[in-house]
Amino acid sequence: MDAEYIKVTLMPLLQVNVVEIRYKNTVVTSDLSFHVNEGEIVSLLGPSGCGKTSILRAIAGFEPVREGEIFLADQLMSYPGYVVPPEQRRLGMVFQDYSLFPHMTIQKNICFGLRGLSNRAQIRVTDEMLTMVGLPGYNKRYPHELSGGQQQRVALARALAVKPRLLLMDEPFSSLDVELRARLSFEVREILKEQKITAILVTHNQLEAFAMCDMVGVMNHGRILQWDTPFNLYHEPADRFVATFIGQGVFLQGTVLTPDSVDTEAGVIQGDAPLEWPAGTSVDVLVRPDDVVPDEHGPLHGKIVNKVFKGEDVMYTLQLPNGASVMSVFPSHEQYDIGAMINVRIAADHVVAFAR
Amino acid sequence: MEKAPLPNRPKHRPVRHPRWRRYLPNPWVAGTVAIATLIALPVITVTSFIFVPAGEVWDHLVATVLQDYIVNSLILMVGVAAGTLIIGVSTAWLTTMCSFPGRRIFEWALLLPMAFPAYIIAYTYTGLLDFAGPVQTALREWFAWSYGDYWFPELRSIGGAIVMLSLVLYPYVYLLSRAAFLEQSSHAMDASRMLGCGPWRSFLLISLPSARPAIIAGLSLALMETLADYGTVQYFGVSNFTTGIFRTWFGLGDAAAAAQLSALLMTFVFALIVIERWSRSRARYHMTGQRSTPLPTYRLRIGKTCLAWLACGLPLTLGFLLPGGLLVSWSMATAAYVVDDRFWQLVFNSVTLAGSAALFALLLALYMAYSKRLTGGMGTNSAVRLAAMGYAIPGTVIAVGVMLPFGWFDNTIDAWARETFGVSTGLLLSGTLFAVMFAYMVRFLAVSLQTVEAGLGKIRPSMDETARSLGHRPLEVLGRIHLPLMRGSVLTAILLVFVDVMKELPATLILRPFNFNTLAVRAYELATDERLMDASSAAVAIVAAGILPVILLSRSITRSRSALQGRTAITETARMAAQPA
């Protein structure tokens, strides 16, 4: 391949530059850019159809780009009309459906990407990999003899066996049950960090993204809306969509009162930083359930209209006298019935607001 | 407040891209489109005659026989539809849902009539049942009747043609509906019975409606074969489109009018294809269902067992045992002077030809289907469609469609060579086995292609992507992942084309080189010469070659009860059929 090598100084491991991807002439994503640094685990998070998988496939080399380019380290991988084939990119990929080759043993699967290995070397690599993913001794099994979680561990081992420059994971845990999903995402993070693997996770599940990743890009309609740490995404969403997609909460209508406070349907909310709008601007203020805390003497008096028991805590929806509603999380032992009236207060230390 | 950081944009440097790469054709797409165009050439050649004005003859056809052609073709289709549906669906249901002694044998034996070319069964029955045949003669002798004293169904009529075609074509419907019944979730049946429906009502309300797409797909295959049949209708004196095309082309010597008839025929075929595709897309939807648990089998009591035997035994006897037995007995009587070195040469020719055609079709099909999988664009998709067109078109039309462009090619090259080098190249392609092979590809590539496509379709794309991201090139992926995973489909594709080519007649007859004959040619020549007994050995050899694959396929279907496995292979299995004479 006569790919053009472009020297770029202080390069991140992966650069996606103003990329446009189309599928059958429908633009899936355009003007999309981000980069991933060596050793980082990042996630592309978004609802289905937001284009996150297309990006991943473009990075892997399965999807051509119509505009822009993709660099891996200092190598140009994709630009319009040209794609370095996936098999020459040295990336690892893990899919939702595990994609183990059913006609091969676990050992054969793991060594699939390693050419010209002697049988002994194969056994050594397989043992090492299986130990790493916590499945020692499974060499001779066939994929169908393993549970879903075990299969996904093998898939990970297979992808890591080739020492990929970058690991791509496409909804890797979606086929697993909730408990296993949480455990495995934690374990995988441990493994990746230990092996110093750079990885991109594509998922629609924020818990998974938050559990595994250093940075998360929230996507919708083919664009990255915010690229940030999980904490900031939750507490300082930069966009109305991010605010609703990440976590729960309601918007209260309000008017900017002073540079750092807003007068809302639920009273004045005081923030710790100045807002960007002049006083008198109409805004919507995001109120998370954990911002609304029970307080016998709280200024807000609401009627419980809905209640969802979640084990350790309970999520109540309260209707305020002026018709606005807020959500609130109470510890599980504080039990109220639907229709009961309770007092709460808003305990936000910063204000997240969007101009109306 | 401070705006959260947006994705970090690295400094964008202008990069010079050699844009011309964009316009280079992908080799997979280009190759596939080229093959498809080549394969479609005969069909295109024939249809191009539509644009030649055919005034007088066409008017004559419209004034006299066209109505007959249309009406007879329709009656034939309706009749065969009814026949194959009744036999196919009922036997499929009995062998899937009911438990009675002998069921396991019927499961595969009911497929056997598939191995019979339709024209051979027609000749055989005529010999048996005609007015002058042994049955009627015996009746007359026993009862001292003479002509006019009694009524006996006339075999050589449109009704007879319907029966003959139904007997050899019902296995399509049987195969597909059986596969569909096997796939059905037993939960639905359980629920139905819990709600108080008996077996019969459950069948009508649950099984039948959910198997409908598969049944329609099988039916449309049977009907395409019906439309392409020439031997049976011609022998029975039923004038329809196929006989009309021959008569117009050869008897009236008007290629344009014949092509217009062909075009009209193709509208029928097209309608069938649309119906089949529609039902298939539905079928795919059904396939996403859960893996089924073992099916409920209704245990039949003695009385009903007898009825089941009758229902399954009758088509088997009439479609295979009786005509097969007759042929075998005739061939025993004549083998002494029919089976000689020349006969074994014919067997060798047929098997070699069919074997090579099957392998060659498989290679082409693998290339095209894989290219479609790799690129998946409009180009490859329509190319694959295009290449599959030949299946429903009568063999003679295809043979002429092969002959014309090949002759043109040969003569053009020859003229050029003479002009430039003063050397004559003669005929390079015409009258060679290559031309015969090419015609087989035109006619049967669809069979191979769809089987392979179906097999590939069952392998999830993430398998390819995993393998490629692990550093394997597309062809390596094909060899190391796909081929091992779709062994069944590959075998099916080979067997189906093999059997089809064994039976193929018109293209072989018209295109073959000097001194080259096959079993089908021999059987046909003797049979049309009304020397049925002498023809029987060749016929038996053809049928015997067809039986083994049929049984193998049937076994693989029963084994792959996880419907997803067997389903599409079965659809394609159903394409095995009697070739028109």
Place this chain on the structure above:
Amino acid sequence: MLLGVALCVGPGQNATAEEVNLYSARKEELIKPLLDKFTAKTGIKVNLVTGSADALLKRLETEGKNTPADMFITTDAGRLHRAKAAGVLQAISSPVLEKNIPAEFRDAKGYWFGLSLRARPIMYAKGRLDPAELSTYEALADAKWKGRICVRSSENIYNQSLVASMIVANGEEATEKWAEGLVRNLARPPRGGDEDQIKAAAAGQCDIAIANTYYLGGMLHSRDPGERAAAEKIAIFWPNQKDRGVHVNVSGAGVTRWAPHRDTAVKLLEFLITDEAQEWYAQVNNEYPAKPGIPESPALIKAWGRFKADTISLSQLGEYNAAAVKLMDRAGWK
């Protein structure tokens, strides 16, 4: 493997003079033994492709001047005429052929030559009618034969030729009337081949069948006793003996226009008209020799008796073929 087979059976483009290539509409069984005799006698190898005449003609046309075929053999004059009209035959002048084949059985310019005669008389079931009632083809349209006649489909070239000969004799209008009358008299819709018509007559489904004689001969020699018994019940009536004579067709051959082995082909043609070959036609397939004066050796043919054959030029059968087909379509002759 395929290539190997192709090479073995290839048509032999760079042919020496010692071979000749045939496209034959006569089935292998009914020509190969004769060709083997020719090879044995002359050492010339004969390569053969059989098939339907129409298809082979089409093949000749598309192969054009590069065709390997030297000779085109058919079983009727109509197709020979069509081949001539399509320009794929060449005129041969051979004193041997011209001397031995009567003018009406060959093309005037030597484009094709009839090699054996196929008579298409009326056949009747012995005892069920008095042969005195029969006279001509024309008379078969008479209402007294209602429901008593069997004949095969109008798709068949022999029927097309018969009707063409009647168009020549009586004109198109009269022939169409006749065809309508004949269709009214049919015992059953046309189906099957000539043998089936004979069998139907033998079994009593009809009293009269129109068929070529050699089919009856074949049945009489059949290995199947049933067929022999049926054939025994049938007798031949030679119609139109007082006027133009029985309709005859020929099986014949022409040398192709671009024949690479023209001289060998002529040699083969001349062989096919030798006494030995002519007798073979009669012995093997109960056809009549085209060459006058050949002893009608099989007892069978002798028993059927001599007849007067229609002497119209067979070229005309080809010329009127399309007209005949359309006429039969109009008359409802299936």
